[in-house]
Amino acid sequence: MSSAPLSRRRLLGSLLLAASAIARECGQEELKAQHIGGCTSFEHLKYVGHRNAIWLAEALHNNTDLRTLDLHHTKIGDDDAAALAEGLRNNVHLVRLAMHNNHIYDKGSAALGEALAENHVLTHLQLSSNAVGDVGAKGLANGLRANYGLRRLDLYFNLVGEEGASAIADALHENRQLRILHLDTNHVGDAAAKRFASALDANEKLAELTLTYNQMNNEGIHALVDAAWRHRAMHALKIHHNHKVSGDAAEAAAKLKVEMEERQTLAKWLVEEGLAEDAESEGGPPLLSPFAAPARALQLHTREFRNGGAPLQALRDSLRELPSHAALQSLTAEQRDTLVALVRREVAKHTEKEEL
Secondary structure, three states: OOOHHHHHHHHHHHHHHHHHHHOEEEOHHHHHHOOOOOEEEEOOOOOOHHHHHHHHHHHHOOOOOOOEEEOOOOOOEHHHHHHHHHHHHOOOOOOEEEOOOOEOOHHHHHHHHHHHOOOOOOOEEEOOOOOOOHHHHHHHHHHHHHOOOOOEEEOOOOOOOHHHHHHHHHHOOOOOOOOEEEOOOOOOOHHHHHHHHHHHHHOOOOOEEEOOOOOOOHHHHHHHHHHHHHOOOOOEEEOOOOOOOOHHHHHHHHHHHHHHHHHHHHHHHHHHOOOOOOOOOOOOOHHHOOOHHHHHHHOOOOHHHHOOOHHHHHHHOOOOOHHHOHHHOOOOHHHHHHHHHHHHHHHHHHHHHHHO
């Protein structure tokens, strides 16, 4: 028998071992040596400086190794962010870029927006705790309109006002891939809130929107609350600590908060049970899973069910009839079998506990 296949397998194994040996997490020492080869992540950096930022930007061009670049709290500014944005244009491997707690204003954030129009691989962009204003937010919005890769954008603790927030909201009519948007502690008011409500009606995949500590009033809150109730994929809309809100708007927001807590519990359970992908994955958000509505109807995600309480007891008494339960009829036969098997396992687990 020829030894060629075995030799090829050994060669492939050697190559994989070599690749894993080269690939590594990097930090300040590699930055000091200006050597990025084989680095899958750059983290735990205390200081970057303009010279190193420019070098990193150049190194990003066509780099095939780096997946995470964490530059938070490294004193980088607008020109540095603009340079790094240029590096993103020719990079198809970096998926996470963290630049929070820095000195990035409108120029740097607008440049990153331009890069997003061309880069569709980056999934996480963190720009919180900077000084991004309306011009920068508009630049990011322009990038979002053409982007189909970004899943999460963090912009809390910035200077985004009505114009910038409205531009981002309008971009969500075209961008259907962003799943998580954080705009807490900015200057978002009713006009932008109503634009976000309109975006929720047009965009079925935005799963998490946070707008706490802003300047919304009753009108904007009502619009957001109504849209969130209609939006079946959303499991987090955070709008508390908008201190101008009062009366029936505050009551509506409080009722929605309870609903969102229920949805978030369901979303987490679906992911943990392997019945849905998380919000940031290609297959998310979790509440778009076909299992979401049946699981909620049967209360499978609740603590009471997991602890052997009333929801489980009710199903234990009718296990044979469960496949024909009205709540499961939206599922395929295979999906029904999956959910029934899950219930049977839970019943068996608690029955065994009772017998001990």
